[in-house]
Amino acid sequence: MDVQTIAKEILVAVGGVENITHLEHCSTRLRLSLVDSKKVNKEALKKIPEVLGVNQTAQTQIIIGNSVIEVYNALEKLLAGKIAVDSKTEKQSLIAIVLDFVISIFQPLIPAIAGGGILKSLLMLLNLIGILSKTTQTYQIMNFIGDAPLRFLPILVAVTTANKLKVNPLVALSAVAALLTPDLSAMLLSGAKFFGIALQNINYSYQVFPAILCVLCYAQLETFFTKITPKVIRSFFVPMLSLMLVVPFTLIVLGPIGFIFGQGFAAAIMFVFAKVGWIAVAILAACLPFMVVTGMHKAMIPYVITSLGETGKEAIYNAASLAHNISEAGACFAVMFRTKDKTLRATALSAGISALFGITEPAIYGITILHKRVLYGVMIGSFIGGASLGLMAVEAYVAVGPGLASLSMFISETLPKNLMYAVIGLIISFIASFISVFLLWKEPVSEENFIENNEEVVNLVAPLAGRVIPLANVSDDVFSKKMLGDGIAIEPSKGELYAPIDGEIEMIYNTKHALGMRSVEGIEILFHIGIDTVNLKGEFFEVLVSEHQKVVKGDLLVRFDLEKIKAAGFDTTTMIVVTNPRHVKIALNQKTEVVQNDYLMHIEGVV
Numbered sequence: 291m292d293v294q295t296i297a298k299e300i301l302v303a304v305g306g307v308e309n310i311t312h313l314e315h316c317s318t319r320l321r322l323s324l325v326d327s328k329k330v331n332k333e334a335l336k337k338i339p340e341v342l343g344v345n346q347t348a349q350t351q352i353i354i355g356n357s358v359i360e361v362y363n364a365l366e367k368l369l370a371g372k373i374a375v376d377s378k379t380e381k382q383s384l385i386a387i388v389l390d391f392v393i394s395i396f397q398p399l400i401p402a403i404a405g406g407g408i409l410k411s412l413l414m415l416l417n418l419i420g421i422l423s424k425t426t427q428t429y430q431i432m433n434f435i436g437d438a439p440l441r442f443l444p445i446l447v448a449v450t451t452a453n454k455l456k457v458n459p460l461v462a463l464s465a466v467a468a469l470l471t472p473d474l475s476a477m478l479l480s481g482a483k484f485f486g487i488a489l490q491n492i493n494y495s496y497q498v499f500p501a502i503l504c505v506l507c508y509a510q511l512e513t514f515f516t517k518i519t520p521k522v523i524r525s526f527f528v529p530m531l532s533l534m535l536v537v538p539f540t541l542i543v544l545g546p547i548g549f550i551f552g553q554g555f556a557a558a559i560m561f562v563f564a565k566v567g568w569i570a571v572a573i574l575a576a577c578l579p580f581m582v583v584t585g586m587h588k589a590m591i592p593y594v595i596t597s598l599g600e601t602g603k604e605a606i607y608n609a610a611s612l613a614h615n616i617s618e619a620g621a622c623f624a625v626m627f628r629t630k631d632k633t634l635r636a637t638a639l640s641a642g643i644s645a646l647f648g649i650t651e652p653a654i655y656g657i658t659i660l661h662k663r664v665l666y667g668v669m670i671g672s673f674i675g676g677a678s679l680g681l682m683a684v685e686a687y688v689a690v691g692p693g694l695a696s697l698s699m700f701i702s703e704t705l706p707k708n709l710m711y712a713v714i715g716l717i718i719s720f721i722a723s724f725i726s727v728f729l730l731w732k733e734p735v736s737e738e739n740f741i742e743n744n745e746e747v748v749n750l751v752a753p754l755a756g757r758v759i760p761l762a763n764v765s766d767d768v769f770s771k772k773m774l775g776d777g778i779a780i781e782p783s784k785g786e787l788y789a790p791i792d793g794e795i796e797m798i799y800n801t802k803h804a805l806g807m808r809s810v811e812g813i814e815i816l817f818h819i820g821i822d823t824v825n826l827k828g829e830f831f832e833v834l835v836s837e838h839q840k841v842v843k844g845d846l847l848v849r850f851d852l853e854k855i856k857a858a859g860f861d862t863t864t865m866i867v868v869t870n871p872r873h874v875k876i877a878l879n880q881k882t883e884v885v886q887n888d889y890l891m892h893i894e895g896v897v
Contacts, residue, residue: 293357296340297364300352303338305329307369312454314398315362319651320352321397323390332770333762342655345767349390353651394454395502396591399446400689402439403595404696407688410436411698418701443599444470444494444501451505457512461529462505468537469494469504469545484538490546496599498592499548499555504540508532555596567605568680575610575617575676576669582654587611594689608686608699612712613675613719614668615693618653619645620723621668625657628731648693659773662869663730671723679715684708748811749892751843752884753790753866756782761865766821769865774816777867778891780884785852787817787864788886789841796838799824802831805847806869813893814870819850821861830854844887868893 304310304322312323324330327346335344335352340361342353354361413432416422422429439446444466452462468474474482475493482489494500511532519527562570581587590607597604622642626635634657641653658664685708686692688699700712759779764770769779793809803823806816819831830851835841855862884890 293340293360293364296338296361297368299338300335300341300361300365301368303331303334304350304352305331310369312394313362313366313369314394315358319358320354320362320365321393322350322352323394324350332767342651343767343771346765349393353655391454392592395447395450396595398450398453399439399443399595400591402446403443403598404688404690406436406439407598408436408690408696408698411688411701414701414703415698440599441495442470443595444497447498447501448505451502452509455505455509457505457509458529461512461532462508464529465508465533465536465540466494466501466504468533469500469540484541487542489541490549492545492549494545494549497549497552498596498599499552500540500545501548503544503548504536507539507544508536511536552596552600555593555600562606567683568677571606571610571613571680572673572677574606575613575672578610578614578672579618579654579658579665579668582650591689598687598689603685603687603702604689605683605685606680608689608692609679609684609712609715610672610676612684612692612716613679614672615645615648615650615691616716616719617668617671617675617723618650618658619643620671620720621664621727622653622657624667624724624727625661625664625731628728628733630733646693647695648691659771661731662774663732664727667723667727667730670726671719671721674722675715675719678718679712682711682715684711684715747892748791748809748813750790750815750866750890752780752886752888752890753788753817753847754780754782754786754864755784755885756780756864756883758882758884759863761867764821764863764865765861766865769818769867772867775867775869777815777865779863779865781863782819782852784886785850785855786846786886787819787848787850789843789845789847790815790866790890792842794838794840795835795847798833798835798837800828801826802828802833802848803850805833805835807841812870813868816865816867816869817847818865818867819848819862820855821863823855823860823862826855826858826860830858866890 300320301307304324305326309325309329310322311325314321327350330344330346330350332344335341340354340357344353345351410433413422413424413429413436417424417429424430424433445463448462448466449459452459478489478491481491492500512528515528515531516524578587594604594607619642622638622645626638626642629635629638637652637656641656644650645653658668684700685702685705686699687702688696690696690699692699697709697712697716700709702708757780759781761772761777761779762770764779768774769777789807791809791813793807793813793815795805795807796814797806799805801824803820803826804816804818806814808814832849833847834849835845835847841847852862
C-alpha cells in the first residue's frame with residue numbers, strides 16, 4: 291500500500307479533515323489534536339498495514355514506525371489549508387490540556403536540537419581522535435552551527451508556541467528575538483532601566499520558559515487588539531501595539547519569572563539526581579515500556595530540553611532511555627533464539643535491530659506487550675542497565691533517542707570516560723535483558739492444541755452489577771487490544787466488587803483500584819476498577835481483603851464510591867481479564883445487563 295492511500299485511510303478513520311486541529315509527528319508517531327476524539331475509528335486504523343498501534347491520551351497518537359515521515363508528508367498535503375483552525379476542541383481535563391500544550395511546543399524542537407547536538411558530539415569525537423583540532427576555525431564554525439539550536443532555543447520555542455496558539459508566528463518570533471539582540475544584552479549587562487524601572491540582567495539565550503510566557507502574553511494581546519482595531523489598519527497596528535507592550539512586560543515581569551522557574555526546575559532535577567540518581571534512572575528505565583505504550587514518555591521532553599538549555603547536560607532520562615532501548619533489543623534477540631515460530635523469529639530480529647538504533651515501538655508492540663514474560667525480562671534488564679548507568683553518572687548532551695547510531699551524544703570533553711561508561715551500561719542492559727528473557731521465555735501454545743489436551747471448563751459469575759461491554763470497546767488500549775489477556779468489561783451500577791470464583795488474592799495495587807486473584811483451578815484474573823483511576827491514589831476505594839487471603843465465590847472484595855469517582859471525571863468501566871492461561875477459549879454471556887452472581891463467562895482449556 292502506498293503512502294498516499296495510507297494517509298487517505300488514516301484521514302477517514304480519524305473523522306476527516308474537519309475533525310483535525312493540529313498535526314505533527316515524532317520519530318515513530320503521528321500526533322493529532324482533534325475536535326472530537328470519539329470520532330476516531332480505532333478498528334479501522336488498526337487494519338491499515340503501516341499502523342502499529344493507536345493511543346489516545348492528551349493527543350491521538352498513531353504509531354507508524356520508520357515510515358512516519360512519508361505518511362506525515364502525505365497527510366499534510368491532504369490537510370493543506372483545510373485544518374479546522376476555528377473549530378472548538380472537545381472538553382478535556384486540565385492535565386490533558388496542559389500535556390497537549392507542552393508536547394505540541396517541545397516535540398517539534400527535537401529534530402533541530404538533536405541534529406545540532408549530534409554535530410557537536412561528532413566534532414568532539416573528531417578532535418579526540420586527532421582528525422580536526424578544536425583550535426581551527428573550521429571546527430569553531432561547525433561548532434557554532436551545532437550550538438545554534440540551543441543558543442537560539444527561545445526563537446524556536448516562540449515559533450512552536452505561536453503555531454500551537456494559532457497566532458502570527460513571525461510577530462511572536464520578533465518579540466522573543468528582541469530579548470536576544472546583542473545591543474539589548476549589553477545594555478542589560480551594564481544596568482538598564484525602562485521608564486525608571488530597573489531591568490534584571492538575564493541572558494535569554496538557551497532559555498525556554500521566558501519565551502513561552504512572552505508568546506502566551508502576545509497571543510492575548512493579538513486577540514484583543516484584533517477585535518478592537520479597524521480592518522484597514524489591522525495588518526500593522528496590531529503587531530505594533532503587541533510588540534510595544536509584550537517585550538517591555540517580558541523584560542520587567544515575565545522574563546525574570548520564566549528565568550527563575552527554569553533555574554529552579556533544573557536545580558530540582560539535579561538535586562533529586564544527586565540524592566537518589568541511580569535509583570531514579572533504574573526505576574524510570576523499568577517503567578519506560580508502559581510510558582512508551584501510553585505516549586507518556588513525551589512528557590519528559592520539557593525536562594530534557596530545559597536541562598540541556600540550563601546546564602548543557604542531562605543525567606536521568608537519556609540514560610534510562612538507553613537502558614530501556616537496548617533492553618528491548620536484548621529481549622527481542624533472546625526471543626529470536628528461543629522461539630520455534632518462524633514468523634515470530636523474523637519479527638523479533640527486525641524489531642531487535644530497530645531497538646538497537648533507538649526505535650523501540652516495533653519491539654514493544656510486536657513482541658514485549660504481547661508476551662508477559664518478555665515484558666518482565668525487559669523490565670529486569672532496563673532496571674539493571676539503568677542502575678549501572680546511574681551509578682556511573684552517565685550524562686547525555688543531546689536530545690535524541692539513544693542507540694548505537696547516536697552514542698556520540700555521550701561524548702564529553704570534561705568527562706573523558708563518559709562515553710565508555712555509556713557503552714558499558716549498554717552492554718549490561720543488553721546482556722541482562724537477553725539472559726532474563728532467555729530464561730523466562732515459554733513458547734506460546736496454539737489455542738487448538740491447548741484446548742484439545744485440556745478439556746476442563748470453569749464458570750465465572752459476574753463480580754459486580756451493571757452493563758456488559760465487550761473488552762474491545764473499552765477506551766484503554768492496554769485492555770481493548772487484549773495486551774494483558776482476554777475477558778469482559780462491566781459499567782457498574784453499584785460500587786461493590788465480589789469474587790467471581792473460589793481462589794486466593796494474589797496482588798492488591800497500592801492505589802486500591804485493581805487487584806489480582808488466582809482461582810483454585812489456577813486461573814489468574816485481574817480486576818481493574820475504572821480507567822486512569824490510579825490517579826485517585828486510593829481515594830474513594832476500600833479494599834476488604836488482603837494479599838494471600840483465601841476467598842470464596844461471592845465474597846465482597848472492594849467497595850468504591852461510584853458517584854464520587856464519576857464526579858472526579860473518571861470512567862468507572864471495570865475490566866475483568868483472564869491474564870493466565872493466555873491460550874484458552876473464553877465464552878461470554880450474551881446479556882447486556884447483569885447483576886452480581888449472574889453467569890458471566892466460562893473458560894475452556896484450563897490445566
